[in-house]
Amino acid sequence: MWEYTDKVKKYFTDPVNVGEIENPDAVGEAGSLACGDALKLTFKMGEDGRIADAKFQTFGCASAIASSSVLTELIKGKTVEEAAKLTNKDIADFLGGLPKEKMHCSVMGEEALRSAIANFHGEKIEPHDEGEVVCQCFGVTDKEIERVAKANDLHTLEEITNYTKAGGGCESCHEQIQEILDRIWAAEGAKPKIEVKPPTKRKLTNIQKMKLIEETLEREVRPALKADGGDIELIDIEGGKVLVSLRGTCSSCAASQATLSQFVQSKLREFVADDLVVEEVKP
Amino acid sequence: MSQRVVYMDNNATSQVAPEIVAAMLPFFGDKYGNPSSMHTFGGAVARPIEEARGKMAALLGAAPGELIFTSCGTESDNTAINAALMSHPEKKHVITTRVEHPAVLNYCQDLVRRGYEVTFLPVDRQGLLDLDRVENAIREDTAIVSIMWANNETGVIFPVEEIARMAKAKGAVFHTDAVQAVGKVPINLKDTAIDMLSLSGHKLHAPKGVGVLYVRKGTRFVPYIKGGHQEHGRRAGTENVPYIVGIGKAAELAGANMKEENTRVRALRDKLENGLLEVEATMVNGDREQRLPNTCSVSFEYVEGESILLGLSDLGICASSGSACTSGSLEPSHVLRAMGVPFTAAHGSIRFSLSIYNSEDEVDYVLQHMPPIIERLRAISPFWAKAKKDGLLGAACNTPGYVEP
Numbered sequence: 001m002w003e004y005t006d007k008v009k010k011y012f013t014d015p016v017n018v019g020e021i022e023n024p025d026a027v028g029e030a031g032s033l034a035c036g037d038a039l040k041l042t043f044k045m046g047e048d049g050r051i052a053d054a055k056f057q058t059f060g061c062a063s064a065i066a067s068s069s070v071l072t073e074l075i076k077g078k079t080v081e082e083a084a085k086l087t088n089k090d091i092a093d094f095l096g097g098l099p100k101e102k103m104h105c106s107v108m109g110e111e112a113l114r115s116a117i118a119n120f121h122g123e124k125i126e127p128h129d130e131g132e133v134v135c136q137c138f139g140v141t142d143k144e145i146e147r148v149a150k151a152n153d154l155h156t157l158e159e160i161t162n163y164t165k166a167g168g169g170c171e172s173c174h175e176q177i178q179e180i181l182d183r184i185w186a187a188e189g190a191k192p193k194i195e196v197k198p199p200t201k202r203k204l205t206n207i208q209k210m211k212l213i214e215e216t217l218e219r220e221v222r223p224a225l226k227a228d229g230g231d232i233e234l235i236d237i238e239g240g241k242v243l244v245s246l247r248g249t250c251s252s253c254a255a256s257q258a259t260l261s262q263f264v265q266s267k268l269r270e271f272v273a274d275d276l277v278v279e280e281v282k283p
Numbered sequence: 284m285s286q287r288v289v290y291m292d293n294n295a296t297s298q299v300a301p302e303i304v305a306a307m308l309p310f311f312g313d314k315y316g317n318p319s320s321m322h323t324f325g326g327a328v329a330r331p332i333e334e335a336r337g338k339m340a341a342l343l344g345a346a347p348g349e350l351i352f353t354s355c356g357t358e359s360d361n362t363a364i365n366a367a368l369m370s371h372p373e374k375k376h377v378i379t380t381r382v383e384h385p386a387v388l389n390y391c392q393d394l395v396r397r398g399y400e401v402t403f404l405p406v407d408r409q410g411l412l413d414l415d416r417v418e419n420a421i422r423e424d425t426a427i428v429s430i431m432w433a434n435n436e437t438g439v440i441f442p443v444e445e446i447a448r449m450a451k452a453k454g455a456v457f458h459t460d461a462v463q464a465v466g467k468v469p470i471n472l473k474d475t476a477i478d479m480l481s482l483s484g485h486k487l488h489a490p491k492g493v494g495v496l497y498v499r500k501g502t503r504f505v506p507y508i509k510g511g512h513q514e515h516g517r518r519a520g521t522e523n524v525p526y527i528v529g530i531g532k533a534a535e536l537a538g539a540n541m542k543e544e545n546t547r548v549r550a551l552r553d554k555l556e557n558g559l560l561e562v563e564a565t566m567v568n569g570d571r572e573q574r575l576p577n578t579c580s581v582s583f584e585y586v587e588g589e590s591i592l593l594g595l596s597d598l599g600i601c602a603s604s605g606s607a608c609t610s611g612s613l614e615p616s617h618v619l620r621a622m623g624v625p626f627t628a629a630h631g632s633i634r635f636s637l638s639i640y641n642s643e644d645e646v647d648y649v650l651q652h653m654p655p656i657i658e659r660l661r662a663i664s665p666f667w668a669k670a671k672k673d674g675l676l677g678a679a680c681n682t683p684g685y686v687e688p
């Protein structure tokens with residue numbers, strides 16, 4: 001269950017400005033049926049050069065409907081230039097905040113507004129910012145990720161997904177999104193707070209290393225040896241040297257030396273640390 | 284907020300039966316002993332545990348010694364798969380389906396990362412398996428076939444007894460997650476080839492925090508939780524006595540109520556479903572025949588599930604949805620996607636799951652309030668009027684759905 005503010009609930013239950021303006025001066029669209037939410041914004045200018053009326057139609061969850069309704073309230077009475085300065089943060093702030101997983105609803109509002117303003121100026125409306133599509137599942141471009149990341153000070157992949165949906169589907173674009181984040185925050189000279197995924201093998205304390213070696217032997221090595229009637233025992237760990245002893249059929253097997261160096265060592269290097277050397281000691 | 288609560292989300296969790304609470308209470312009070320103790324005081328709680336085991340065995344058609352008490356359905360599922368893999372270390376292949384509960388699905392996805400080969404069997408548009416495909420998937424190196432008895436989202440029932448025979452013929456262990464099926468589908472394990480079965484107490488009107496794993500006598504087993512000798516060394520940890528007593532009572536009640544589930548509850552579900560289908564552009568997800576008697580998954584095209592749920596919630600009606608906004612991810616539920624439910628419908632799916640505690644009056648209440656909620660949301664939707672004008676309604680039934688990579 002989402003923790004919605006009373007304002008979100010109010011604008012969901014009784015949204016204002018629902019509908020579509022006939023002969024509007026601008027039409028803007030964002031999202032799509034496939035993506036799970038979509039917004040169509042229409043507005044009409046008054047004689048004073050300000051937005052006289054605005055209406056919305058939204059397919060989506062409670063926070064999408066509330067964000068859309070608030071958007072129409074926020075732009076009414078503003079000049080197009082003033083409206084162009086509104087961002088998703090203004091929408092979210094007006095609602096008293098949105099759950100972080102729902103921030104993309106406020107971003108959809110901003111996108112529809114940008115689309116409508118482009119339409120007002122007679123420019124071609126694109127459902128998304130121009131640029132190269134990074135997230136195929138939700139059709140999010142690199143430009144859009146960059147803009148939202150900068151506007152909302154987003155540094156992690158998870159935040160990007162919460163705000164733009166990018167990376168929330170098949171996840172195959174995670175690396176690309178991370179590259180965009182690396183690039184923009186490196187360019188800004190800011191110290192990137194980046195979640196590196198997957199982590200390169202972190203520096204382990206001695207106790208962590210011992211535990212991880214034991215776990216890896218138990219999970220990755222022992223079952224395979226047991227299948228051949230053998231077993232392995234961890235004798236000691238001296239720095240990067242792992243001393244083991246073989247049991248059962250393994251201990252008298254001529255191929256055991258090969259078993260050790262190739263199999264056990266490769267497993268330990270894969271799961272624990274790259275510099276481990278396995279040596280056999282006689283019991 | 285309405286004071287009334289109409290609870291129709293029993294596949295998520297069920298109302299705790301007052302009889303079960305009453306049966307459990309003494310074990311939160313005077314009867315606090317440890318069943319492993321040598322003194323009479325502790326030993327006095329060993330007998331209620333064995334009585335509970337007997338009641339559960341009677342419900343399942345199993346021997347009491349074949350049952351292990353666990354903490355939940357997920358633990359039972361994880362334990363079963365792990366046991367099959369650890370006791371057949373030479374076998375590196377696992378078979379399951381794409382519509383399993385995360386307790387099995389995510390465990391199997393993790394197995395892939397650990398180097399196992401896993402076959403995730405697809406389902407058709409009705410959520411059914413192709414049995415030839417199941418049989419052909421079983422190989423010499425298949426350690427375990429784990430297929431749910433009934434689906435939690437759609438209620439669709441798989442022919443697990445038949446699949447268990449296929450697995451047995453090829454020497455693979457067969458496990459079924461029967462969390463949703465127990466108490467609704469007659470089960471007589473001794474007449475089947477099922478090796479392991481998982482169930483959970485809180486879907487059976489017992490509280491959360493207790494489950495059962497059935498392990499057929501003679502099935503190779505390795506414990507998941509290691510420690511003391513409890514449960515004959517198959518599941519360490521001091522017995523959760525009150526909850527085990529509770530799940531025993533739940534088994535007794537489930538046996539007694541099975542007929543009602545399949546008659547009165549089924550009739551209520553059918554009335555609810557047929558009533559909901561009268562709303563324009565609405566369809567049922569999942570095969571309507573091979574299905575649990577209590578579950579109804581319907582999709583309302585061009586509306587989004589979370590909005591429907593919030594509308595229902597304000598009226599005290601509890602249901603759930605497979606829409607993106609409620610699935611905890613940004614895409615609709617994996618079950619609806621595996622079935623190829625089109626996105627026009629997947630986002631607007633609502634699941635009602637009934638129990639013996641529901642009444643016809645409650646069904647009428649839902650049927651009275653659902654149409655205005657859908658109508659209001661469709662009036663806000665930018666797609667509804669256009670789809671209606673273009674004659675696209677119901678087209679979802681024929682259009683291709685999500686295609687999984």
